Each structure stands twice: as structure tokens, then as C-alpha cells.
Amino acid sequence: MSDGIRMYTNFIASIDTRLRNPKWVIEHLTRSKLKGDGTRSSSQFTEDAGVGARFRAKLSDYRGTGYDRGHMAPASNHKESQGSMDETFSLSNIAPQVGGGFNRDYWARFERFVQDTTKSFDDVWVVTGPLYIPRPGPSGWVLEHPMLGQPPQMVAVPTHFFKVVLAEQGDASTAVAAFVMPNSAIPAEYPLSAFSVPLTSLEEVSGLTFFPSLLDDARRMGLDAAALRWQALGRADAQRARLAPGASPPALLPPPPSLPGNAVVKSAVGAAVTAVFQGSNPAHLCDKLQCRLPAEDFWKGPGGGASRDRKLQRSQSAKF
């Protein structure tokens, strides 16, 4: 009864054999790991032979759908070697994403924002994954999303995507944040902090538990309060600018009152990460850094390096 864990050189993916997407992908980023010669132009998307043939996502599932093959662990985080970059093109690291306005734009800038946290922190752990979030319908809550491919072997189109970032600077400083974005075009000016969500809500809608060895109930709920504060600020900014995100804000309510931590069954991500928080409580990432996305043309500038052709190549994701 395997949990469907796939180990790669620089990331780990857990596979959902029903929805044929990753459940989550975890990476460890450092400044030095981000350097290297790997380029997207040498990589090709590949089916994962490590997942049963009847249960893996197939290249043909995406063909002609209009959806991009969206990376969970971004290719640009894994330039260390061409082999490492190639691994990120395994469909076990991929889920269907809207291209224009999302994968090729807002989400790409979000990935760069996360990468840039390594400028301030020595070690950054990132968990990325798809979400399937219910919406209110005329007669109650409904979960609804497209399915790609041919039944009964289908790939789900997620309604949203999440990233959880845990950043450490030695033992002195640790920061955490969780973001949830709709799988749709998002206006370029929309404030990143508006997508900050309480980790508690993300855990409950995903069924996952993030960094449980580090984040006990008290710490998690302290971070939740900061997350809601940043979310409110971001949404207020957006409202003043009369911006609407591509879809309704994520249907995530504020965290519930503290509950006893007697969980026996939970699906824990990053449980092995235990070596921090000896002394102080973690801060919310937006209290440590400016939670602002890089410029829309960040990939043009110096330092863009091998990813100069990034947007073009991302747009090719759907044409194959």
C-alpha cells in the first residue's frame, strides 16, 4: 500500500494515482544549488516509468487541451546539472495549469519570488502542489473541475495551486508562509500578499500536514494570524486598485479554534525536517521580506541568465 513517493536527485514527489497529478512536491533550495548550466531547451517532458502504466499521467493526456504542463518544482530551481533539470520535466512533477496570465506570467513571477528568498535565507524548503477547492453552488458546496484524457485513465485539472515556504537563516531566524492561487489568469498588478493563507486552512482543504515536527498547533496558529493580516492588506490594496483575481478568492475560512494535537492519521509532508526552532518561534515570511513579486519582465534582466528564453519556452508547453 504505497504512498506513491518518487525520489529524484533534488526533489521528492508524492503521486495521486486517481487524479494522476502529484499530491505534493518538496524541494530544498540554497544559493549554490541555484547556479549551474542546465537549460530548459535541452529538456523534454517525459512520462514517469516509475508509476504504473495504467496510473501515470501521459503526454497524450495534455495534448490539444490548451493547458500548460505546469512544473511543481520549477525547472529554474534545478539548473545545477542538466540531469537535475531534466528530472523536473517528469510528468510526476507536472499538473495542468492555465498558461496565459498564470503559468507563463503570475505563477512564473511567484516562482522567482520564492527562488529569491535564498538571497536572505541559507536554506529554503518549498512544498508545491495542486488543490481541488469546493465552491458554493445554488444548493450547497460543490467540488467541480475538468478532467483531461480518456476515461477511465484521466488527469484532473486543479482549481488552485499552493506553495508552502519554510526559510531558515542558521538557527537565528526562521520564516514560513503559505500561498494559494487560482488556476486562472491573474492580473499582473495583483498583490502577492492577497494570496497568503493560513497554513491551518491549507492543511484542512488539502488533507496534508506540513512540517509537523516543526509547526505545532501554537506555532502554526501564530503564523495563521499573520497570514490573515497580510491577506487582508493585499486584498484591500487590490480592492482599492479595483483588481479582481482570475477566480474568486480561495474558499478558505479563518482557522478554527485550537484543537488537541492527538492526530494519529495524517499525511505529513516534510516530517523529517526537524533541525530548527530550538529557541524562537518562526516568523511569517512577509514579516521578514517584502512579499512582492518581481517585475513582469524579470526574466529579461541581468541574472536571468539561461532563463532569458523562459517565457517563450513556457508558452511552448501547450504546443506539442
Next chain:
Amino acid sequence: MSDGIRMYTNFIASIDTRLRNPKWVIEHLTRSKLKGDGTRSSSQFTEDAGVGARFRAKLSDYRGTGYDRGHMAPASNHKESQGSMDETFSLSNIAPQVGGGFNRDYWARFERFVQDTTKSFDDVWVVTGPLYIPRPGPSGWVLEHPMLGQPPQMVAVPTHFFKVVLAEQGDASTAVAAFVMPNSAIPAEYPLSAFSVPLTSLEEVSGLTFFPSLLDDARRMGLDAAALRWQALGRADAQRARLAPGASPPALLPPPPSLPGNAVVKSAVGAAVTAVFQGSNPAHLCDKLQCRLPAEDFWKGPGGGASRDRKLQRSQSAKF
């Protein structure tokens, strides 16, 4: 990274912490295990304290929804002791089912049919679980189902339910069948065999793999052919009688051509069951028994015993 396995005296449940339903429940039935004094009237539905408080189904999630709390391992299979029966009322063995015409009627007769296989076979393994099956929409396939409770802690309403039955008579005779039914009222006269499905299709739509140590590709596909034959016969009978099931037939296509069995990642149910099939291939259950449901008032007759009050008590599931 737990798979969320819950061990009970006479059944095992795997928990879906996102959809807050079981993924599957497996039981082992024998004639002797079916005897006993346990009664439903002494049992109460209970939340499962073995699942994290934020990730378990709650009694309040069902309240006022109109859905029955439907057993995966049926209470009537576990009369051996009151304790065994009580365990089947754990919400980790429960999913939302339509009451009238399904849980209280067709599904109840189906459970009795499965129980009655113990009259012909010494050992019967049964796997039961919810399904979430896509349907064709105006612009492609869509997965859609209601969600109960309050976000972000919600319980999914399955579109369908399955049972896989593996029945053994010593080493001499083994029979297997898989059935999928819509979570909706089904006309009482609808033939059971119409709900026979290829195991291959059920595996692919659920992401699960059933009895992989026993059912290699060749054996599974032999059973698939028989399943499709019985399904066609049942549907033809239904058409002649102008019966329509409560929902469209399950969107399960015929099995694909044989594929290499190189699966590394798969979620296997019943992998420990290996002690049969030394000599002969398994038969389809409908080739061994008449795949016909018992009478609608089966619970009234002799042998109904403690379950005489069954239908009444099932109907109370929604009123609490």
C-alpha cells in the same frame, strides 16, 4: 507520511484525509463470523478519534444534509459481537449515501447478496469504497460532486460506490467480481449484473489496485471479459424492461489492451492475500452463482434474525 490505515477487529479502513471518507474498507467473511448477537439498535455512529481532529468526518457534517451515513463494511456482516458491530459505526467506515432507493433498498439487498456468497464459499474477501467518477460535460469531461460540512473541513459525497468480491472454496474454486453503482435511487427490478464492471476500469478510475498478488494482468483481463459479458446481459435485460438506473451507467470504458506490469507506484488493496490460485484461474462470480439480488423484503424472512428492523433503522440514519 501515513497512508491513513485504521485497523479494526474485523475490517481495515484506509482514510482519505482530504475528502474525509474511507478510500476503501476490506473485510473477511465466513459463515461462522456472520453469526452472533450484535444488533444495530445497540450501536451508535461515532467520530474516529484515531484520525486527526481536523481531518476526520464529523457527525455534524452529516446532520441535516438528507444523506444517510452509509456503511462500507455492513453492520450486518459483523454481528459476531456487539463490539464488532459497534466498530462498523465509526465514521471511518462511513460515506454519504442517498437513502431512499439506494442505501435503504438496492444497496442493502446488494450487501445481502454479498453476505450470501458465504453459503457457497468458505472465505469471502470484500473491498468496499466510494468513487468519484467524471461525466461528459458540454466542453469535456468534468468531475463534480457535492461537499458536506463547513469549509475547509468538508466531506465529499461520492458519485458512485464499488464492491470487489473475492470468494474462495478451499483451493478448488475461486471467484471474483467487481460492481459499481451510482449513489442514487435504483429501481428495485434493475438487474445486479448490469453493475458488473471490469476490474481494470475500476482500478483506473479509483487509482487502486486490488489483490495484486493474486490477479496478474492475464487473470484480471480474463475476468474483465466475463464482467463485460454479464454487464451487457444485465443492461439488455434492463432495456427490455425499460428500466433506467438512477444515474447514467458508470463512465467506465472497456479495459485497454494489455500493458506491461512494471508498476512501481500503486496503491494496492489486499496485497497480503496470496494463498490461493496455485493451480487454476479464478472464475467470474456471476459464472459461479446467480448474480441476482435477494427479494426486496429479504429482511422480513426467516434468517433475517436481528436485522428484521434493518430498513427502519437504516432510515433513521438521516434523522439525528
